[in-house]
Amino acid sequence: MNAVRARVRLELTLFARQKDTVVFSFLLPIVMLALFATVFRDDVGDGHGATVRYAQYFLPGILAAGIGLVSFQTVAIGIAVERYDGTLKRLAATPLSPTSYFLGKCAMVLVASAVQVALLLAVAAVAFRVPLPTQAGPWVTFAWVFLVGTIAGGLLGVAYSSVPRSASSAGAVVAGPVLLLQFASGVYFNFPDLPRWLQTVAAVFPLKWIAQGMRSAFLPGGFAAAEPSGTWQHGTAALVLIGWTLTGLVLSLRTFRWLT
């Protein structure tokens, strides 16, 4: 237990001191939110007369993108780099269990992601006057989508870290697919406007479900009608995200190697 606590502290220290991760996965979504909300000023409608300001419409998408970046991207790149700079080989020589190592990564991701999400909500509410939910229901939805989404992203990041073949390629090999997935999952574009086939592809991956869950928490109820299915699909979202969490767990435990 001591080792896990020490790993979490170490991971958070490293995260905070690595300027590139801080800038590109932690601060980027906050900058994007500020930028998009400043540039795009048109209101977005639900098709039945109700409208919200663009900043409010963009908030759920950028929350989902931030969760994906801090969990999946940070972990996948971080482990790939540690594999090729000799850190994992050194850990392999110690009694530390892979499970403790994973737990350290996941807890680090949860803390970093929670801070980022809090900052995103604060910027949206204070700088762009986005009305945040006043009832418990949407916050409960927000909480479980955040929690399961972050853990799924972290574990899938552990599994995906075996894919890059060198430390220098890790950034591109991880960030490329993440960026594509963001476009396909409706982070930057209105998801219902995407072509049907792209929606179908995106629905396989967790990011689309995190974004949809966040829309259900931060948009008025009428916007559900604009979704492809006409509802928020909480049950399906939960099943898909839990499914990816378990897949990530099994893949991590089965494929993880300390050594190259």
Added chain:
Amino acid sequence: MPPSDGCNGDASAAIVVAMAVIEVRRLTKRYGERRAVDGLDLDVHSGEVLALLGPNGAGKTTTLEIMEGFRRADEGIVRVLGIDPWRAPRQHRERVGVVLQEQLGQGELTVDELLRTTATYYPRPWDLDALLDAVGLPEQRRQRIKVLSGGQRRRLDVALGVLGRPELLFLDEPTTGLDPEARRGLWRLIRRLADSGATVLLTTHYLDEAEQLADRVAVLIAGRLADLDTPSTLRRRGNDATVHWTECGRPRSVVSAAPTRTVAELAARLGGEIPDLVVARPSLEDVYLRLVGEHA
């Protein structure tokens, strides 16, 4: 039991087998067509410092990494503390310390942060103050790893390797690239560990390092054991001494199997004091280079 004079080989061999910390039999490792390790037999005894010496590509690191459990043997048997290192459970790592050849990463951490975290992996780690004193890094405790000098990083590496108080310590080229003072500092540290009862297996291509640290030297050439003995016995393998002196204003030298007789004859011929007399026994390096030359 008679006092050991190094001659009662059979009796000590019997004790030795019972106390082998590492046992290697017919170990073979291939990389493609090349045999990096080729039928190696080796025993490392409890409490000794054994140096694996050999030219580049002799199979030293491969052998070490198989013993550390980082590589799998193609053939043969390897037992480290009685366990097959490739299938060793994580608890086995509590008893074995490893100092790798590669550079240490995670430069953004401080010395203290990395040691403190690593200490939590072990059931009874060293006290950090004492350890930092022993490796000579008490001043660097709060510094980031990336600002340490090469010698300081190497000492931190050794500190990480011994942090869990291992019974057995592997060191892969511990002093390569260090300045002479840093090397001596590390030698003192390794000797202190050995004195406290740990078994140490190190690789090196420095003859002086092997001579300074090792109880026995295993010379590895092309993946095979070319020789194995104490440094002083190895040195005596080269029987011939070289006698140097000055005669008629010119330096002279002669290689002799009986240098005492040579000197006596010289003294008689030159009538007393022999100018600039030096009798040089072959160094371990001479013997080693001859050994490598024979196998080339």
